[in-house]
Amino acid sequence: MTTLHGVDDLVAALRELGDILQPVRVAATLRGVRVDERTLAPYLTWSSGRYTRNLVVRDAGFELIALCWDKDARSAIHDHADSDCAFVLQNGAITCENYRIAWPDDSADSACNLTRTSTRTLRAGEIDMRSGHLSVHRVGACDGRAVTLHVYAKPIDACRQFDEDGTSRVAYSRYDSAPA
Numbered sequence: 001m002t003t004l005h006g007v008d009d010l011v012a013a014l015r016e017l018g019d020i021l022q023p024v025r026v027a028a029t030l031r032g033v034r035v036d037e038r039t040l041a042p043y044l045t046w047s048s049g050r051y052t053r054n055l056v057v058r059d060a061g062f063e064l065i066a067l068c069w070d071k072d073a074r075s076a077i078h079d080h081a082d083s084d085c086a087f088v089l090q091n092g093a094i095t096c097e098n099y100r101i102a103w104p105d106d107s108a109d110s111a112c113n114l115t116r117t118s119t120r121t122l123r124a125g126e127i128d129m130r131s132g133h134l135s136v137h138r139v140g141a142c143d144g145r146a147v148t149l150h151v152y153a154k155p156i157d158a159c160r161q162f163d164e165d166g167t168s169r170v171a172y173s174r175y176d177s178a179p180a
C-alpha cells in the first residue's frame with residue numbers, strides 16, 4: 001500500500017501519463033494507493049442511502065472523481081460509453097457485480113440479454129478497471145460507508161443504465177460537488 005501525501009500528488013501522477021491515458025498505466029498508478037484523507041475531506045459529501053460524485057479535477061484527457069458511498073448505496077447497472085474507467089477503494093468495502101451483455105440484434109433500442117457472471121468484493125487499495133460499452137457492472141457499498149477514487153479517461157458525460165430485465169436508457173452524468 002502506498003499512502004500519498006495529498007490528492008494533488010495523485011493528480012500530478014495522472015498528468016504524467018500524457019494526453020491520452022492508457023488503461024494499464026492508469027491502473028498501475030492507482031493500484032495500492034491511498035490518499036491522506038485530510039486532503040480528500042474537501043471533496044467528500046454524503047447523502048443518505050445513495051452515493052455522491054464529487055469532482056476533484058477534469059481536463060480533456062481525464063476526470064478524477066471522489067465517490068462517497070453511503071451504507072448499502074448501489075449504482076445502477078451501467079456501461080462505460082467510450083471511456084476507460086478505473087477506481088481505487090480508499091476505505092470501506094465495495095462489491096462489483098459483473099454482467100455479460102448481448103444485444104439480440106444490432107439495435108440499442110430493444111432490450112438486451114443481461115446475465116450476472118461474477119461478484120467480487122474490494123478492500124482498501126484494490127482497484128477495478130472497465131472499458132467501453134461491453135463492460136457492464138454494478139457497484140455498491142457492502143460494509144458501511146465507502147470512498148472510491150475514480151478516473152475516467154476521457155471524462156464521461158453519459159453512459160447507458162440497465163434494468164435487470166435488459167431494458168436500458170442513456171443516463172447523463174452529474175456532479176454532486178465540484179471545485180469553485
Ligand SMILES: [Fe+2]
Pocket residue numbers: 078079080085130137139
Ligand atoms: Fe462503472
